[in-house]
Amino acid sequence: MKERIPVMYDRELKPEWIDYALEQSLQLSDEDALTQALRAYLREQITSPTSLRKVISQLQQAVGFRSPLSREQLQAYYDEMSSLAPDQRMAVRFRLLVESTPFVAEVVQAIRKLHVVGAKEVSASQLYDRLIAKYGDRGTIPRRVRYVLRTLVNLGVMENRQKKWYLRSSIFQGTID
Numbered sequence: 001m002k003e004r005i006p007v008m009y010d011r012e013l014k015p016e017w018i019d020y021a022l023e024q025s026l027q028l029s030d031e032d033a034l035t036q037a038l039r040a041y042l043r044e045q046i047t048s049p050t051s052l053r054k055v056i057s058q059l060q061q062a063v064g065f066r067s068p069l070s071r072e073q074l075q076a077y078y079d080e081m082s083s084l085a086p087d088q089r090m091a092v093r094f095r096l097l098v099e100s101t102p103f104v105a106e107v108v109q110a111i112r113k114l115h116v117v118g119a120k121e122v123s124a125s126q127l128y129d130r131l132i133a134k135y136g137d138r139g140t141i142p143r144r145v146r147y148v149l150r151t152l153v154n155l156g157v158m159e160n161r162q163k164k165w166y167l168r169s170s171i172f173q174g175t176i177d
Helices: 015-027 031-042 049-063 071-082 090-100 102-116 124-135 140-155
Strands: 158-161 164-167
Touching: 015 031, 015 049, 015 071, 015 090, 031 049, 049 090, 071 090, 090 102, 090 140, 102 124, 102 140, 102 164, 124 140, 140 158, 140 164
Parallel strands: none
Antiparallel strands: 158 164
């Protein structure tokens, strides 16, 4: 039996959470300290213990001690973001999530491919089909795709209208592998 590729994306993220987690990650000395800082910061905003745990894990994987990016890369992202006003950080946050989170990169790649062939909007089902082809037919894929799409809306790079997802930014104009 072929081993499944792990999805590792199970909650939507907000821009201010990414900013805070990145800053704390660079200031604190270990994963446990970052987890505690994130828990204190997010507990008023996320009431479900399960959701809180999953958001913290997601942030650890993107910008924390479990990130595939080096401390130097994270520091470079932080330095770049620090030089910008919070409402000017969309492209930096977007690049950071795409580089640190393979499933986000796959969703973005699928959106880019649809855009290249002329799609002005995408439906979630178009993305499900493409991602199921890579990750396997499992019930969690549609929900995970929606989390990524909602994160992209939160970042300001997409918008959702009447069950269609529209690009709001030219940052999707990146290369297609």
